[in-house]
Amino acid sequence: MVEIRNLSAGYGKEEILHEIHFTAKNGRITTIIGKNGCGKSTLLKTISGILPASGGEILINGKQITGLTPTNRAKLAAYLSQGKNTPDITAGRMILHGRFPYLSYPRKYKKYDYEAAEAAMAKMGISALSDKPVAELSGGTRQKVYIAMALAQCSPVILMDEPTSYLDIGQQMKFGRIVKELAGNGKTVVLVLHDLLFALKLSDCICVMENGKITMQDSPERILNSGIIKTLYGIEVKALDTPEGKQYYYEM
Amino acid sequence: MQNNTSNFRLLFTGSLLLCAAVACFSICLGAVTFSPCEVILALFQKGEPMNLNILKYARLPRTTACLMGGAALSVSGAVLQNVLANKLASPGIIGVNAGAGLGVTICCAFGVMYGWPVSVSAFLGSLATVIIISIFSGRTGASKTTVILGGVALNSMLNAFSESITVLNPDVAVLTTEFRVGGFSAVSMQKLLPASAFIFTALILLFTLFNELDVLTLGDESAQSVGLPAKRYRVLFLILAALLAGSAVSFSGLLGFIGLIVPHFVRKITGNESRRLLPLCAVTGAAFLTLCDLIARLLFMPYELPVGILMAVIGGPAFVWLLLKMKGGHRNG
Numbered sequence: 067m068v069e070i071r072n073l074s075a076g077y078g079k080e081e082i083l084h085e086i087h088f089t090a091k092n093g094r095i096t097t098i099i100g101k102n103g104c105g106k107s108t109l110l111k112t113i114s115g116i117l118p119a120s121g122g123e124i125l126i127n128g129k130q131i132t133g134l135t136p137t138n139r140a141k142l143a144a145y146l147s148q149g150k151n152t153p154d155i156t157a158g159r160m161i162l163h164g165r166f167p168y169l170s171y172p173r174k175y176k177k178y179d180y181e182a183a184e185a186a187m188a189k190m191g192i193s194a195l196s197d198k199p200v201a202e203l204s205g206g207t208r209q210k211v212y213i214a215m216a217l218a219q220c221s222p223v224i225l226m227d228e229p230t231s232y233l234d235i236g237q238q239m240k241f242g243r244i245v246k247e248l249a250g251n252g253k254t255v256v257l258v259l260h261d262l263l264f265a266l267k268l269s270d271c272i273c274v275m276e277n278g279k280i281t282m283q284d285s286p287e288r289i290l291n292s293g294i295i296k297t298l299y300g301i302e303v304k305a306l307d308t309p310e311g312k313q314y315y316y317e318m
Numbered sequence: 319m320q321n322n323t324s325n326f327r328l329l330f331t332g333s334l335l336l337c338a339a340v341a342c343f344s345i346c347l348g349a350v351t352f353s354p355c356e357v358i359l360a361l362f363q364k365g366e367p368m369n370l371n372i373l374k375y376a377r378l379p380r381t382t383a384c385l386m387g388g389a390a391l392s393v394s395g396a397v398l399q400n401v402l403a404n405k406l407a408s409p410g411i412i413g414v415n416a417g418a419g420l421g422v423t424i425c426c427a428f429g430v431m432y433g434w435p436v437s438v439s440a441f442l443g444s445l446a447t448v449i450i451i452s453i454f455s456g457r458t459g460a461s462k463t464t465v466i467l468g469g470v471a472l473n474s475m476l477n478a479f480s481e482s483i484t485v486l487n488p489d490v491a492v493l494t495t496e497f498r499v500g501g502f503s504a505v506s507m508q509k510l511l512p513a514s515a516f517i518f519t520a521l522i523l524l525f526t527l528f529n530e531l532d533v534l535t536l537g538d539e540s541a542q543s544v545g546l547p548a549k550r551y552r553v554l555f556l557i558l559a560a561l562l563a564g565s566a567v568s569f570s571g572l573l574g575f576i577g578l579i580v581p582h583f584v585r586k587i588t589g590n591e592s593r594r595l596l597p598l599c600a601v602t603g604a605a606f607l608t609l610c611d612l613i614a615r616l617l618f619m620p621y622e623l624p625v626g627i628l629m630a631v632i633g634g635p636a637f638v639w640l641l642l643k644m645k646g647g648h649r650n651g
Contacts, residue, residue, distance in 0.1 A: 116542045140545030151403070151537030154590035163533050166544040173526055197322075199589075212540075219544065 067092050067254055068113060068143075068223055073122035075112040081120065082108045084278045090271070092222070095245055095255045097265045100275030101298065106258040107148055109275070110225045113256070114145035126223055140167035144219035146212055146226040148258075157203065157211045158196030161187055164218030186217035189244060205232040213241070223254045230261065242268050262303060263314045266290065274298065287312075326594050329587065333598060337385070337605035344381040344612050345373070349620060375506070382514075383505040384608035384625075387570040388580075390517045391415075392603025393524065393596055394562035395577025396584070398448070400535050400592065401555045402455055404465055405582065406640060409444070409563035410574030410633075412469025416476035417447030418560075418567035419497070423480040427487045437512040437568045444564035447472060448556045477572075500573030500626025502611055513565040520561040521600065528593035531555060535590075573607075573626050575633020580606055582640060 073086040082105045090096040098106045111117040113124055115131050124131045126142045134142070144164070153160060164186065165179035187193045190210045195203065200211055209232040216224060230238045238261075245268065249255050259265040265272060266286040274282040274294050282294050287305070289295065295303050302317040346352045350372055352360070359365035360373050395408040402412075409415045421443025425436045450472060455465040477498075484490045524531075530551050533541045538548040563577070580603040581595070588594045607625070610632070614623040 111539070114543055116539055135545075136542065136547050137545035140543065145539075145543035147537075147539035147543060149537070150540060151535065153532070153535040153537075154585075155532060155535070156589070156591070159532070159591055160536070163529065163536065163544060166529060166533055166546060169529060173529060175529075215540075216543075 067125075067127055068256060069125040070113070071123050071125075073109075073112065073119055073124060075108060075117055075119045075121075077108075077117075082278050083112065086122070086278075086280055088273060088280055088283065090223075090254050090256045092254050093249050093252050094270040095249050095257065095268055096271045096273060097257045097259050097269040098273045098275055099259060099262060099265055104275045105278040106275055107227050108278075110145060110227050110256065110258055111147075113223075114143050114225050115139040116145065116147075137167040140219065140221070142221055143223040143225055144216040144221045146216045146224075146229055148227040148231075150208075150212055152201050152208065154199065154201055156196065157192065157198050157200055158183065158187070160200055160211055161214045161218050164215040167219065182220055183214075183218045186214040189217060190214040191240070206234060206237060209233055210237070213244075217244075217248075222252075223256070224248060225256045227258045228260065229257060230259065230264065238264065262295065262299070263316070266303065266305075266314045267312070290314075326588060326598075330598060330601065333601040333605065337601050337608070340605045340608045340612070341381050341385060344384060344608050345377045347612060348377065348615055379505050379507050379510060380502045380611070381608060383502050383510055383569050384611045385604040386510070386514055386517050387502075387566040387573065388576060388603040388605070388607025389521070389600040390562040390566040390603075391570075391573060391577045391607070392580035392584075392599040393521060394559045394566070396581035396592075396595055396599045397524065397531065397555055397559040397562075398577070399581055400531055400590075401552055401559070402452065402465065403535065404455075405585075406466045406578070406637075407451075407469070408575070408578035408581075409559070409567075410572070410577055411466060411473070411637070412451050413447045413473035413476055414444045414451075414560060414563045415567050415572045415574065416473045416480070417443035417445075418564040419443070419572045420476045420480045420483075421564065422497075422568055423483045423490055426490045427483050432506070432509045434512045436509070437516055437565055440513075440568035441516065441561050441564035443476075444567065445557060445560040447476065448560045452552070452556055497571035498626075499624045500571040500629065501614075501622075501624030502570060503622055503624070505569050509569040513568045516561050516565040520558045520565075524555075524558055524596055527551075527555075528591075528596065531592040531596075571624075571626060573629055575629050575637065576603060576607055578640070579633055579636050582636070 068090040070086055070088040074081055074084050076082040100106050108117060112119050131139050162175055162179060162183040165175055165182055168179060187196060190213055192210050192214060200208060213229055230241055233241060245255055269286055272286050272289045273280050282289060290303060290305060303314055304317050306313045345357055346354060356365055356369060360369040363370060391409060398407045399405050418440040421439035422436055425439040430436060451469055454468050530546060533544060533546045534548060534551055541548040581599050584595060584598045584602055588598050610628050611625040614625040614628045617623055
């Protein structure tokens with residue numbers, strides 16, 4: 067569970083996040099939406115500890131993250147960043163580095179680290195690519211490698227910034243199923259998504275961000291009914307009840 | 319994965335044996351040629367006293383210097399390439415060696431020709447250079463080629479400072495042409511000992527930080543997300559790379575290109591994972607420099623060519639080839 071109280075953060079002297087209050091519960095998918103530059107990625111970076119908070123507090127499973135060592139923080143929360151390097155190593159080795167927070171003397175990965183990495187690769191359907199250099203993979207496959215690396219971290223909280231970028235529609239749906247399974251296993255999943263329809267369909271809870279503040283946090287249905295999406299983006303999203311559940315579409 | 323590990327072990331053992339063979343040749347061959355038996359007899363003080371002197375004061379220090387210099391400069395190059403995310407980075411090209419050279423020149427200008435102060439000032443010179451390069455590449459967001467060009471410019475400036483000191487201060491005349499192009503004819507155990515302490519310390523530390531170096535290449539945010547304080551480790555790796563290059567320069571002079579050629583070819587064979595790259599770079603770098611020195615010694619006997627000249631002849635075309643190859647790049651590279 068992630069609890070944020072009165073959080074402010076930013077880059078240098080520029081404050082991007084102001085007085086954020088936010089809760090993401092165990093076993094639920096919480097998605098942050100908002101216009102470009104509203105502070106979504108900054109919020110995820112601050113929760114993961116990459117960016118220091120200038121005020122307020124962040125608790126993960128009841129523990130204040132500010133006093134934790136980087137590896138202990140990484141054991142609690144995995145973070146998939148938006149901008150990523152392409153390292154010159156194999157996909158298998160890169161995913162294994164998701165186990166980095168658990169490395170201890172003599173600084174060698176152990177059998178259970180390899181098992182966790184293999185399980186993450188299997189979950190993302192990329193086991194056959196283990197020996198392939200990451201640089202030789204397509205953008206979508208590379209994204210799956212990064213997601214597998216975050217899964218290999220086996221942390222109770224998973225933070226993902228634009229995880230579906232580069233993924234084709236089939237892979238996006240598969241990713242949705244994986245994320246639902248993770249939440250079903252009790253993990254706290256926090257996503258930043260630009261695809262509103264996918265966010266509404268996938269999430270248990272939606273947070274709307276505007277100018278560094280969370281203006282609304284509620285269920286997808288209530289968010290939709292509140293009219294905040296129209297106010298924010300100037301577009302209308304409608305829901306249709308079908309035997310497979312609610313389906314969302316943009317009204318042109 | 320198991321198969322890869324066995325292949326690497328085989329490759330590493332083969333390289334070690336090759337390195338040992340090259341070192342034996344380096345000890346035995348030269349203006350006076352020894353058989354292995356004569357070398358062993360001399361070491362046990364049972365042969366000609368002259369043979370022992372040649373081995374003790376010329377061949378052994380020189381071979382040790384070649385082995386250590388080759389290992390240090392190659393590993394330093396591989397680390398710099400990973401930390402700066404730039405395959406063209408090497409201590410000779412981006413000015414790290416020139417920074418160390420300036421440190422040695424300043425030390426000599428104060429009348430200190432060997433020992434700890436020379437190694438320390440070489441290290442400080444190379445450290446200052448890597449810090450400048452790293453700030454330049456980090457703050458300006460310069461492209462990989464721009465970083466290299468910036469390094470080349472810095473290299474020229476630092477060499478110009480060294481030259482000025484040499485011209486203005488006659489005491490520095492001891493830094494002969496051989497120091498400026500790199501060579502081992504004047505190496506002694508006095509020069510080697512402090513540098514070797516630095517080199518061993520840096521290598522041992524680096525060999526315990528393979529995973530940290532690989533995680534750093536994932537980019538700052540990804541590295542931090544798995545619990546690696548990226549900025550702190552980047553500085554640590556730059557210090558270790560500078561320590562290796564600076565220490566090597568303090569006894570070998572401004573040897574160029576080895577830190578570029580060796581890591582590049584080792585990457586081709588074994589890939590980019592540090593746990594394989596760095597040990598193999600150390601062994602092949604040691605063997606390569608010792609072999610080049612041996613060739614430079616024997617090629618125009620009785621005259622000796624400073625090994626730096628031979629390195630430049632091999633390294634220049636290799637650098638251009640690498641530059642042209644990098645222009646092709648790989649996906650989003």
